[in-house]
Amino acid sequence: MTFRAIRILKEVGCIAAEDTRQTRKLLTHFEIPTRLVSYHEHNKRASGPELVRMMEEGQSIALVSDAGMPAISDPGYDLVCLAIEAGIDVVPIPGANAALSALIISGLPTERFLFAGFLPRERKKLKEELERLRSVPATLIFYESPHRITKTLEVMREVWGDHPIAVVRELTKRYEEVLRGSFGECLDILQEREPKGEYCLVVDRNGVDPASGSGEAGDWWIGLSVAEHVAKYERETGDKKEAMKRAAADRNVSKRDIYNALLQK
Template identity: 65%
Template structure:
């Protein structure tokens, strides 16, 4: 068990700060973020060129080091070594909060294992910014990042998510947004409510709200531009009823075999059947084992 008291205790080790940076509008930089970036010995950046522009704008004279997906295996241990010698490091991504959909999460794990305090410095976040203006429920939601690129994997993932009742949040590029929405149109109820939010906090910020079908039509008329957040309504009662109809007459074994015939391997078929039935995968596995 790991207990961290972020302040008031000195152990001779440095601290790893996760610093939120603007996602488009420089006015979203917080006073605290500017102070921390100016106090640490090192700033570990996903793109040092991008971060150098930010630091120059705010007159922050810290030393920059590179930490990204392609050098994390070499850079990560070196950053941990610096922290263990007493230097503090601020980790930043290109925009928004680090460690979300980027390799920063691995550095956080390594720091915790080394006994390093990891301290969040809150800032802008595209997913939550889009959620709160979507007009959809904010009581329960799931952030899923980027969906699979492969069409088969994409459709399978959407099928697994189909019964989820909470609001769903995705990131998507302008080059893939149409294909992703078309897949949602195929698997989910076309009347589900969606908010397409692009260029959050920037000059051309735009929120397009409507059904999945309406959003598909909208993007066929207006070329997608900028990075998107997709906020999707959770499964409705009518959609759940339609979902149940096709498999409720199946035994659990037949339910799993149905997905295997569609091309899923045994493990994936069990996962999908358990999701349909809203039962733990372990429980479904035990049931099948008893039958066999």
């Protein structure tokens, strides 16, 4: 919490909170008596217009999320849009943000990054989303829950190969921790102990070629035999069919051509 945030919460007429129970603890700690109302994903369609009506009547309202900055991967975004449509000023009160905090301590490139939020839960849709992001040459940032973290890392390694990653949890809290290494190295650690807390994944994809999505820019495979080319992808993905598919895409030939070349080696 910043001094400015505490002052604003004391001055506004009302505080819209994602979780009123959690926010009440915060207000009690800082001796803030301001009225609390509920605003979250499940009541935003009814609560949002009512909050806008209150602001149009002259009330000032502070928006507080359950954790981190409001409107980042939470329903605060919808309220901001409603306020803008109504011509109401929206003023940011900067505070802790998991995505940027994780990027800063990751040790990975910060010149170009993409925050991609939460990934799909279903495996097929997860793979499709990672394939779409495969050609983005940047440091990628994701939010993930403890019960899905291992599966997500496994699918990332399957789709992208073994890239440098920082696995960061409980940012700005008591048990803040960061793991740095490859997907495989971080998976080994997570499989030895039960993942706990909210996670941020920071993945270095800065070396990819946007045209091909390859983990190394340009025709890096020139000079490799087809067998060596396929073997490299197979080591990264653990899947020979996927390795052949990627090698065929790199060489602009069919998978049948790759298969025949492997038979002749």
